[in-house]
Amino acid sequence: MVTLAQFFGTVAAVAAGALTATSAVAQSIAIDGSSTVFPITEAMAEEYAIAGNDASITVGVSGTGGGFKKFCAGETVISNASRPIKDTEKALCAEAGIEYIAIPVAYDALTVVINPENDWATDLTVEQLNAIWNPEAEGVITRWNQVNPLWPNEEIGLFGPGTDSGTFDYFTKKINGEEGASRADYTASEDDNVLVRGVASDPYSLGYFGLAYYLENQDILGAANIFNGEEFVEPTVANVEDDVYKPLGRPIFIYVNTEALADTSAGVADFVSFYLEQAAAGDLILEVGYVPLPEDATDSTLAAYDTDANTIFN
Numbered sequence: 001m002v003t004l005a006q007f008f009g010t011v012a013a014v015a016a017g018a019l020t021a022t023s024a025v026a027q028s029i030a031i032d033g034s035s036t037v038f039p040i041t042e043a044m045a046e047e048y049a050i051a052g053n054d055a056s057i058t059v060g061v062s063g064t065g066g067g068f069k070k071f072c073a074g075e076t077v078i079s080n081a082s083r084p085i086k087d088t089e090k091a092l093c094a095e096a097g098i099e100y101i102a103i104p105v106a107y108d109a110l111t112v113v114i115n116p117e118n119d120w121a122t123d124l125t126v127e128q129l130n131a132i133w134n135p136e137a138e139g140v141i142t143r144w145n146q147v148n149p150l151w152p153n154e155e156i157g158l159f160g161p162g163t164d165s166g167t168f169d170y171f172t173k174k175i176n177g178e179e180g181a182s183r184a185d186y187t188a189s190e191d192d193n194v195l196v197r198g199v200a201s202d203p204y205s206l207g208y209f210g211l212a213y214y215l216e217n218q219d220i221l222g223a224a225n226i227f228n229g230e231e232f233v234e235p236t237v238a239n240v241e242d243d244v245y246k247p248l249g250r251p252i253f254i255y256v257n258t259e260a261l262a263d264t265s266a267g268v269a270d271f272v273s274f275y276l277e278q279a280a281a282g283d284l285i286l287e288v289g290y291v292p293l294p295e296d297a298t299d300s301t302l303a304a305y306d307t308d309a310n311t312i313f314n
Contacts, residue, residue, distance in 0.1 A: 027267030032060035033067020033080030034166050035192045036108055036210035037252050039288040041080050044275045047284060051274070055267040063190040064166030065089075068255075072098050077260035077268050081253045082108065082166030082210070099258045103272075105279045107291035109211040109235035110171060110248040112224040113196075117203035120144070120151045125227040126247065129175045132156065132206065138183035144204065152204065158186035159198040159207035165190055171208055174247040196221065210252075211235055212289030240291040251293070 031041055038061050045057040062070065064081045071079035072092035085093075085102065093100065112129065114121055121128075121144070131137060131147050144151035161168040163180065173179040187198055192209040199207045200220040214223050214235065225232035228246040239245040254275070260268040278284045282292030 027055040030076040031078040034064040034082040036082040037080035063164030065164035077257040079255040104251045111214040111235040123232040124224040154204040157202040157205035159195045162188040215289040
């Protein structure tokens, strides 16, 4: 059975060995996709430049779905993704002749955030989150005391990712039981910083996004502990590592265009090799607020995720 450490080694060898690129020529590498994965990829690009590489790397944030649209249209060569690619997106890529490899790069604790003045909803169950966010709640569940009569008779200000977000897809599946099933009467944005400012400005607000954006803004945000079936657990690196932050712990990915990876003049192979080396080391992943993939994790870690990277484990 192949471990994730061996997986990283396999992909890195492909990127850095057989497909070595030269950094002597200035390359342009276009990346887009998940706002959750953005801080990792941006940090990798910055470190890559600091290491003396002169590739021009642009990292956009249009959400996982928006990123896949660009990726499958050939507009980008790497796509940040906070969920595996969907069948409809696979079809788009296949139609355009885009082949790719999916690579898990870290774990995330999808974080439910509250305003620091909120001292009533510091512990939340999946059932309570469902009561707030399910489609039937739209225009009906609008005040905190409708969720719990002991909570304030104040309007809930809701903030969350837009429908192109992989975080939206993951949250709705885990909380509402169906991917994409959500009330629509909330402030939506693919820019997590917009959500941060929204929750920070409203004492009766609630939102959700990736762990890194919460850790970066702990001075203006609070985070709810989530009931995992046995206890309320806070979103922390340690709790994700211990696999107790459920059901909102998840792996996150990059997708790489294999034709670009094989083009020795494109610089993609060299950057991906650097990215994977840094991800395997873990320090940069921790620095930006995410959880490194454990070295002893096996292919079963990815078994629940439909990624084409699984072929490497055969």
